[in-house]
Amino acid sequence: MTSRSRGKASGPIGRSRGNGEGAAGRSRGNGEGLAGRLRRNVPGVAGAVIVALMAVLAVVGPLVWGETAGRIDAAHILQGASPGHPLGTDNLGRDLLARVLVAGRFSLLLALAATLIGAVAGVVLGALPSVLPRRGARLATGTVNALVAFPGLLLAMFTAVVAGLGARGAVLGIGAAIAPGFARLTQTLAATVAGADYVSAARMLGVPRRRILTRHVLPNIAEPLILNLTQALGGALLGLAGMSFLGLGVQPPDFDWGRLLFDGFPRIYVTPEVALGPAAAIALAGIGFNLLGDALARAAARTSVPAGEEAPPAVAPAGEPDPGALLEVRDLTVTFPGGVTPVRELSLTVAPGEIVGLVGESGSGKSLTAAAIGGLVPYPGAVTYAALRLGGRDMATLSDKELGTALAMVFQDPLAALNPALKVGGQLAEVAVVHEGAGRAEARRRAVDRLGHVHLPEPARRAAQHPHELSGGMRQRAVIAMGLMGTPRLIVADEPTTALDVTVQGQILRLLRELVEETGAATLFISHDIAVVGELCDRVVVMYAGRVVEELPADRLAAGAAHPYTKALIASLPALDTDRSKPLAGIPGTQPAPARVGPGCAFAPRCALATDRCREERPVLVAHGPGQRVACWEVK
Numbered sequence: 001m002t003s004r005s006r007g008k009a010s011g012p013i014g015r016s017r018g019n020g021e022g023a024a025g026r027s028r029g030n031g032e033g034l035a036g037r038l039r040r041n042v043p044g045v046a047g048a049v050i051v052a053l054m055a056v057l058a059v060v061g062p063l064v065w066g067e068t069a070g071r072i073d074a075a076h077i078l079q080g081a082s083p084g085h086p087l088g089t090d091n092l093g094r095d096l097l098a099r100v101l102v103a104g105r106f107s108l109l110l111a112l113a114a115t116l117i118g119a120v121a122g123v124v125l126g127a128l129p130s131v132l133p134r135r136g137a138r139l140a141t142g143t144v145n146a147l148v149a150f151p152g153l154l155l156a157m158f159t160a161v162v163a164g165l166g167a168r169g170a171v172l173g174i175g176a177a178i179a180p181g182f183a184r185l186t187q188t189l190a191a192t193v194a195g196a197d198y199v200s201a202a203r204m205l206g207v208p209r210r211r212i213l214t215r216h217v218l219p220n221i222a223e224p225l226i227l228n229l230t231q232a233l234g235g236a237l238l239g240l241a242g243m244s245f246l247g248l249g250v251q252p253p254d255f256d257w258g259r260l261l262f263d264g265f266p267r268i269y270v271t272p273e274v275a276l277g278p279a280a281a282i283a284l285a286g287i288g289f290n291l292l293g294d295a296l297a298r299a300a301a302r303t304s305v306p307a308g309e310e311a312p313p314a315v316a317p318a319g320e321p322d323p324g325a326l327l328e329v330r331d332l333t334v335t336f337p338g339g340v341t342p343v344r345e346l347s348l349t350v351a352p353g354e355i356v357g358l359v360g361e362s363g364s365g366k367s368l369t370a371a372a373i374g375g376l377v378p379y380p381g382a383v384t385y386a387a388l389r390l391g392g393r394d395m396a397t398l399s400d401k402e403l404g405t406a407l408a409m410v411f412q413d414p415l416a417a418l419n420p421a422l423k424v425g426g427q428l429a430e431v432a433v434v435h436e437g438a439g440r441a442e443a444r445r446r447a448v449d450r451l452g453h454v455h456l457p458e459p460a461r462r463a464a465q466h467p468h469e470l471s472g473g474m475r476q477r478a479v480i481a482m483g484l485m486g487t488p489r490l491i492v493a494d495e496p497t498t499a500l501d502v503t504v505q506g507q508i509l510r511l512l513r514e515l516v517e518e519t520g521a522a523t524l525f526i527s528h529d530i531a532v533v534g535e536l537c538d539r540v541v542v543m544y545a546g547r548v549v550e551e552l553p554a555d556r557l558a559a560g561a562a563h564p565y566t567k568a569l570i571a572s573l574p575a576l577d578t579d580r581s582k583p584l585a586g587i588p589g590t591q592p593a594p595a596r597v598g599p600g601c602a603f604a605p606r607c608a609l610a611t612d613r614c615r616e617e618r619p620v621l622v623a624h625g626p627g628q629r630v631a632c633w634e635v636k
């Protein structure tokens with residue numbers, strides 16, 4: 001089983017793989033989880049081993065060496081290394097090796113406390129702009145900006161002095177120094193998630209800001225924040241050691257590694273080992289936490305399923321590629337944190353020159369299916385599949401150039417798909433420059449040619465204009481033309497005509513059909529409108545609550561549809577002779593939310609034919625007539 005996601009879209013067509021390692025866009029190779037990826041990361045393994053050793057030391061150190069560390073020996077004060085005292089002794093003759101081993105617990109506990117204080121304060125501060133009214137949000141953002149700009153060590157020292165010398169002051173100081181980093185990270189991540197449609201939807205529904213934050217934003221940004229803790233722990237350890245070394249931290253008779261270093265430093269030229277022992281412990285622990293934190297972050301950046309969450313069930317390998325399919329999708333699943341699975345084990349194929357319509361009501365998972373095919377599922381979405389092949393090749397193995405020229409994606413809103421600051425021709429040309437290394441002049445010439453190809457009047461003039469100077473239909477033509485800058489073998493069009501009026505919609509559909517016939521590209525056409533799909537497409541795939549419920553040739557839609565949901569969709573279409581005085585036939589009830597899909601048929605609660613079996617056992621797709629498959633227990 002393989003999975004992937006290529007991060008955010010850079011553009012509508014000729015898209016790039018995005019920021020694979022960034023916060024947005026995660027992928028997961030060969031079904032391997034975070035632990036598996038971590039195991040193959042040698043520095044990560046080294047970090048994990050060091051951290052584990054430190055944890056063991058923190059537990060057993062004081063128990064085993066506690067007594068030795070406190071034993072005063074007036075006969076052996078201020079000695080250098082000897083067989084009896086490998087790191088020498090202090091001014092009371094106490095064994096420094098034992099003290100270093102014992103100090104591990106206190107050092108680590110202080111670092112943990114400082115990190116937790118910093119993380120909690122930072123996350124609260126970073127989240128404030130999301131919950132406060134505008135003026136308060138601005139103030140919170142300004143505070144974070146100012147704190148981030150303030151040197152961390154100064155902030156730590158200032159807080160420590162104000163809070164009072166000693167371990168408590170040092171912990172608060174380091175916590176204060178860590179907090180701005182967490183606040184900035186929280187703010188940035190929250191801003192990423194805040195733009196997601198589901199957050200906008202919750203806002204529109206009047207969900208209070210605090211609930212949006214706790215229910216929609218924080219769970220989706222928890223993973224990077226938690227990963228950041230490990231690295232922050234390493235930083236806190238070093239910071240606390242620094243504070244103790246400056247005399248601002250732990251005070252006698254307590255001691256941590258920083259204090260031991262402080263005490264040993266004046267003797268460094270005479271008996272360097274007395275200072276090197278605690279210094280080595282600090283360095284080793286710091287390196288260990290940083291290596292582990294770094295490896296965890298990297299592993300998670302390639303892991304689609306957030307830590308701690310159950311991975312989607314493994315599926316059987318998809319076997320050999322389907323020779324008749326240009327696009328082959330097998331058991332595609334898209335998951336979001338919190339058990340939200342909007343696309344479930346979806347399989348479909350599209351042959352060269354074929355237009356397959358993916359239809360279903362809003363929220364059925366159509367757009368996420370398109371996004372998963374294009375590698376554009378937004379963070380923190382996770383994509384897994386048994387097969388996702390283009391021309392028989394795993395799409396994850398295609399280079400940016402191959403994918404950029406072979407896959408054309410057309411979205412619903414052409415204005416959002418075009419950069420408002422750039423001229424249309426320049427944006428089209430960029431595809432040829434980036435993916436094919438074409439010269440600027442040649443790329444621009446080709447852009448004008450392609451704009452003409454999609455019947456855009458005065459293509460040269462239009463190429464020199466900005467997107468806002470074009471009408472909606474023209475923009476959509478420009479977006480389609482962008483797809484033609486390469487040699488598209490697959491076109492994925494997600495509701496490309498929904499934002500357009502009926503006349504322009506007809507023109508764009510005709511243009512798509514024309515281009516498919518001309519280029520032989522396989523086309524996945526996504527729409528909620530079964531009438532449009534029936535008219536344009538060769539084959540129709542009907543989705544409900546993330547699953548395919550029926551698949552059939554388009555010309556059999558009217559007479560041969562078998563699934564009660566498909567039939568209901570067709571029945572809800574108004575005809576010219578529909579009696580306008582009566583309400584339109586609708587489908588009673590609503591589609592279940594992705595997190596609430598039960599074990600049986602998801603359509604059962606709305607289905608007049610549903611039986612107990614439908615409610616308990618999910619029907620699988622089975623053949624039903626030529627080219628048709630249906631998932632329904634009641635269709636015989």
Ligand SMILES: Nc1ncnc2c1ncn2[C@@H]1O[C@H](COP(=O)(O)OP(=O)(O)OP(=O)(O)O)[C@@H](O)[C@H]1O
Nearest residue numbers: 196198336340342361362363364365366367368594
């Ligand atoms: N980032 C996300 N996090 C959590 N849930 C999401 C996210 N993006 C989409 N969803 C959910 O996944 C479900 C399917 O979304 P999708 O956009 O694929 O539906 P759709 O069939 O294309 O609907 P529409 O026609 O309205 O665009 C919806 O319930 C949506 O709320």
